[in-house]
Amino acid sequence: MTEGLWIGLTTALQPLNLLMVMVGCFAGTFIGMLPGLGPISAIALMIPITYGLDPAAGLILMAGVYYGAIFGGSTSSILINAPGVAGTVATAFDGYPMAKKGLAGKALAVAAYASFSGGTIAAVFLLLAAPALASVALSFQSPDYFALMVLGLTAVSAFAGRGQFLKALLMTVLGLMLATVGQDVSSDVSRFTFGSIDLLDGISFLLLAMATFALSEALMLVLRREKPSGEAEKALRGGMGTLKLDRREVREIAPVIGRSSLLGFLVGVLPGAGATIASFLAYGMERHIAPAKKKEEFGRGSLRGLAAPETANNAACSGSFVPLLTLGIPGSGTTAVMLGALISFGIQPGPRLFVERPDVFWSVILSMYVGNVILLVLNLPLIPYIARLLALPRQLLIPLILFFSLTGVYLISFNTFDIQLMVLFAAVAVVLRLAGFPMAPMILAFVLGRLMEENLRRSLLLWDGSLAFLWERPITLGISLLTLLVLATPVLQFLRERRARTVTAGEGG
Amino acid sequence: MPFHRDRIWALVFLALSVAYGVEAQRIELYFGGEDEAFTARTFPTALAWTGGIVAFLLLISPVDPDPRPRLREILGYDWLRVAALLALMVAYGLAIQRLGFFLSTSFFLLAGYLLLGERRPWMLFVASFPVVAVFQFLLQGLLGIYLSDPFLALIGITG
Numbered sequence: 001m002t003e004g005l006w007i008g009l010t011t012a013l014q015p016l017n018l019l020m021v022m023v024g025c026f027a028g029t030f031i032g033m034l035p036g037l038g039p040i041s042a043i044a045l046m047i048p049i050t051y052g053l054d055p056a057a058g059l060i061l062m063a064g065v066y067y068g069a070i071f072g073g074s075t076s077s078i079l080i081n082a083p084g085v086a087g088t089v090a091t092a093f094d095g096y097p098m099a100k101k102g103l104a105g106k107a108l109a110v111a112a113y114a115s116f117s118g119g120t121i122a123a124v125f126l127l128l129a130a131p132a133l134a135s136v137a138l139s140f141q142s143p144d145y146f147a148l149m150v151l152g153l154t155a156v157s158a159f160a161g162r163g164q165f166l167k168a169l170l171m172t173v174l175g176l177m178l179a180t181v182g183q184d185v186s187s188d189v190s191r192f193t194f195g196s197i198d199l200l201d202g203i204s205f206l207l208l209a210m211a212t213f214a215l216s217e218a219l220m221l222v223l224r225r226e227k228p229s230g231e232a233e234k235a236l237r238g239g240m241g242t243l244k245l246d247r248r249e250v251r252e253i254a255p256v257i258g259r260s261s262l263l264g265f266l267v268g269v270l271p272g273a274g275a276t277i278a279s280f281l282a283y284g285m286e287r288h289i290a291p292a293k294k295k296e297e298f299g300r301g302s303l304r305g306l307a308a309p310e311t312a313n314n315a316a317c318s319g320s321f322v323p324l325l326t327l328g329i330p331g332s333g334t335t336a337v338m339l340g341a342l343i344s345f346g347i348q349p350g351p352r353l354f355v356e357r358p359d360v361f362w363s364v365i366l367s368m369y370v371g372n373v374i375l376l377v378l379n380l381p382l383i384p385y386i387a388r389l390l391a392l393p394r395q396l397l398i399p400l401i402l403f404f405s406l407t408g409v410y411l412i413s414f415n416t417f418d419i420q421l422m423v424l425f426a427a428v429a430v431v432l433r434l435a436g437f438p439m440a441p442m443i444l445a446f447v448l449g450r451l452m453e454e455n456l457r458r459s460l461l462l463w464d465g466s467l468a469f470l471w472e473r474p475i476t477l478g479i480s481l482l483t484l485l486v487l488a489t490p491v492l493q494f495l496r497e498r499r500a501r502t503v504t505a506g507e508g509g
Numbered sequence: 510m511p512f513h514r515d516r517i518w519a520l521v522f523l524a525l526s527v528a529y530g531v532e533a534q535r536i537e538l539y540f541g542g543e544d545e546a547f548t549a550r551t552f553p554t555a556l557a558w559t560g561g562i563v564a565f566l567l568l569i570s571p572v573d574p575d576p577r578p579r580l581r582e583i584l585g586y587d588w589l590r591v592a593a594l595l596a597l598m599v600a601y602g603l604a605i606q607r608l609g610f611f612l613s614t615s616f617f618l619l620a621g622y623l624l625l626g627e628r629r630p631w632m633l634f635v636a637s638f639p640v641v642a643v644f645q646f647l648l649q650g651l652l653g654i655y656l657s658d659p660f661l662a663l664i665g666i667t668g
Contacts, residue, residue: 166567167515170522173560177529180556184549189537191549192529222594222625223586396636399621403614406598407644410605411654419602423595430591434583435518436576453552465546 004131004354008362012370017060020053021367024064025374029386031065032072034397039069039087039334040440041214045401047206047341048408055345056360060367062338063321067119067371068379070275070313074111075383079104087275087313090283094298094305101301105241105384110303111310112380113245114257118311119372121261122268122318126365129269130354134326137351142458143469145327147479149452151486152329155270156441158486159277165490168441171432175442178203179449186457198417205340207409207418208446211425212439214405218398219430243380253307256286264312268319274332275313275320282312318368324349325361329448333440336447343447514576519568526564530557593624609658615641 011017024046031042042065050058073088078095091111098107140148153172160168181192182202193199245253260282267278286308287298298305323331328350330336342349347357354361379386409418429439463469471477533553542548597620604613618637627633648654649667661667 163573166563166570167518169563170560170567173526173556173563174522176556177553177560180553184536187539187542187549189549191536191553192532219591219594223588223591225587393627395622395625395627396632398625399618400636400640402594402598402621403618406601407614411648411656416602416606419605420599423598423602426598427595434578435514437518456552457547460547460551463546 004358004362005127005366007358008364008366011056011359011363012060012366017057017363017367018370020057020061021064021371022374022378024061024066025068025071025371025379026386028065028068028070029072029075029375029379030068032069033076033386034072037214037217037401038073039066040209040337040443041217042066042069043334043337043341044206044209044214045404045408047209047337047344048411050341051344051412055342055347055357056363058341058345059338059360059364062341063364063367064371064374066317066334066338067115067314067368067375070317071112071115071375071379072386074115074310075108075386078107078111087279087316088309089276090279090309091306091313093283093309094300094302097299097301098306102241103301105243106245107301107306108383109243109245109380110249110253110306112376112383114253114260114307114310115314116372116376117257118261118264118314119318119375120369121258122265122315123365123369123372125262125265125315126318126321126368129322130326130361130365133322134351134354137327138355140327140351140475141473142455142462143473143476144479145329146452146455146459147470147476147483148327148329149448149455151479151483152323152331153441153445153448154483154486156332156444158490159274160438160441164436164438167435167437171437171439171442172445175445175447176449176452178208178442179446180453185450185454196417198415198421203421203446204409204413204418205344205447206412207422208425209337209340209443210405210409211422212429212443214401215422215426216429216433216439218401218405219426220433221394222398223430249303253303256304256307257311259285260308260311261315264315265319267312268316268331269322270331274334275316278312278316278319279309282308314372321364321368325353325364326351328353328451330444333443336440336444340443340447513572514580515572516568519564522564523561523568526557526560529560530554533557590624594621597621597624606657607659609660609662610656611641611645611658612660614644 012021027046028039028042031037031045032039043062046062046065050061053061070087074091074095076082077088077092078099081092081096095107095111098104154169157165157168157172177192179202181199183190183200190200263282263285264275264278267281268274283305286304287295290298290302290304294302294304317334320331320335323329324335324339328339328348330339339349347353347360406419406422409422410416433439459469460466463472469476470480530553533550533556536548536550536553538548538550597617601613601617604616607613608616615637618640619633622633622636627636645656645658649656658667
């Protein structure tokens with residue numbers, strides 16, 4: 001491990017890679033700040049740039065963008081009550097009331113310190129957990145991988161949100177269906193190409209990610225006539241106030257940060273849970289355990305209420321790298337996009353990555369720490385200036401986002417068919433978003449589709465066409481049972497709610 | 510069963526799964542492939558069944574009586590502008606190889622700004638042609654990505 005750490009440290013601290021983290025943090029902060037554009041879009045927009053880089057630098061850039069986007073989302077949550085990403089919705093609960101009281105600077109500072117601490121503590125957990133899990137995962141076989149992927153996809157759907165389980169499952173199936181378009185890897189037979197040569201290589205992951213996130217999110221801004229710039233100008237005119245925290249305030253948030261880091265990391269490791277659930281859980285937990293007097297401050301500008309979700313969402317970001325780096329299975333939409341990028345670099349994440357490409361494995365982990373330092377040291381003092389970008393007119397910003405998305409895909413294939421396909425996917429994604437269908441399960445399933453089919457093929461061939469591979473090995477059986485449990489959770493929740501409603505109606509009547 | 514948009518979507522996905530399943534059965538197999546434990550049809554067939562079952566469950570499951578955004582709200586959205594942007598992107602895709610990267614992208618940006626309400630002539634110019642020129646210089650000059658551009662070749666800037 002010491003050797004690996006050293007390799008990672010020297011790779012992460014190379015001038016080019018340091019530059020990548022800085023660029024990533026800044027770009028991510030800016031994109032994450034724009035309401036409507038989340039980390040998935042931010043990373044997708046960066047992918048065309050990473051193709052010219054070596055895999056370690058590319059992944060470091062994307063990790064920087066991820067952290068920057070979460071931090072940027074906090075900034076817009078605090079300043080204009082418009083979370084750029086779902087993971088920072090809970091930040092607005094107390095961050096925005098603080099900004100309204102003229103304490104925007106302090107709120108941003110708390111957010112930055114909390115993010116830094118959460119990210120740093122979680123990076124240490126990752127440092128310890130990832131190699132251990134990777135060693136265990138080396139004994140995994142095809143049935144285990146197949147079962148793990150089914151578990152991951154099921155969990156993403158189960159955590160998609162209240163009443164969205166079936167819709168998320170449908171999006172998962174749609175993503176898997178899209179992954180089957182093109183030539184079958186094992187038999188070279190073309191599937192679902194309808195005679196089109198352009199579809200023989202399948203649908204590009206970048207095309208789908210750009211269309212369903214960057215393009216469709218930009219189009220949603222136009223559709224809803226959202227004008228974030230006016231709010232931003234108002235917030236910036238009001239001034240930021242001090243960025244400093246006194247000793248009493250630091251003492252108040254320190255234990256909150258410790259608890260929320262652990263919670264955030266653990267939630268982040270779970271497939272599908274991610275930063276959003278982590279931030280809400282941490283907020284709820286802190287409100288629950290706060291003394292009565294402090295409890296009243298929640299929702300009115302509580303330091304605890306701001307520090308908890310901010311710490312947890314950053315810690316969850318680090319946690320979500322555990323399944324990606326050790327099992328090769330992304331736990332969230334964002335890490336799915338990263339997996340897609342890694343595969344296009346010719347790198348297959350998983351337990352072998354730890355052995356075969358220690359430079360990539362360790363430098364990504366260490367660059368997370370570097371990214372956190374950069375966010376704190378460089379971004380925080382620059383926030384008042386970066387926040388001015390929020391005031392950039394929408395009529396200029398949106399065509400530029402469309403341009404970067406379209407050319408990002410075109411410059412890789414030089415095929416205009418890809419542009420037309422992107423437009424089609426973006427239009428469908430807009431309609432599906434309005435109908436309440438989440439996009440993250442679809443992209444996650446798309447990225448995992450081919451791997452899943454390959455592992456199913458190997459498992460069925462080994463077990464002579466029998467599905468017994470799902471329960472004959474103890475590890476696979478354990479994972480399969482966990483999947484059933486995850487599948488049962490929304491059903492049980494629904495039945496419990498219906499029973500409660502019936503009881504209430506009975507008492508009322 | 511009351512009329513509800515989730516049920517309509519369930520029917521759409523059900524139809525999609527059926528169509529996908531039918532198409533999956535048309536995937537070619539090698540001679541004797543039908544007897545193998547796994548063929549190119551196996552995974553798509555399983556997906557078609559799963560999609561059909563989940564869509565059916567959505568069809569029969571209880572629905573949110575007050576889904577957001579409401580239909581009235583959706584109808585009031587700026588659909589015309591989004592449709593125009595989509596058409597602009599299609600046109601950009603058709604023009605990029607005929608007009609070349611520089612002209613097509615500059616006009617794409619210019620039209621995009623105009624569509625979204627930018628009217629200042631200097632801004633329209635500055636945010637389109639020079640932006641694309643800098644971008645193209647970065648691509649060709651620094652990253653070495655060659656872009657065929659008949660217009661720039663005509664005026665002697667590129668070969």
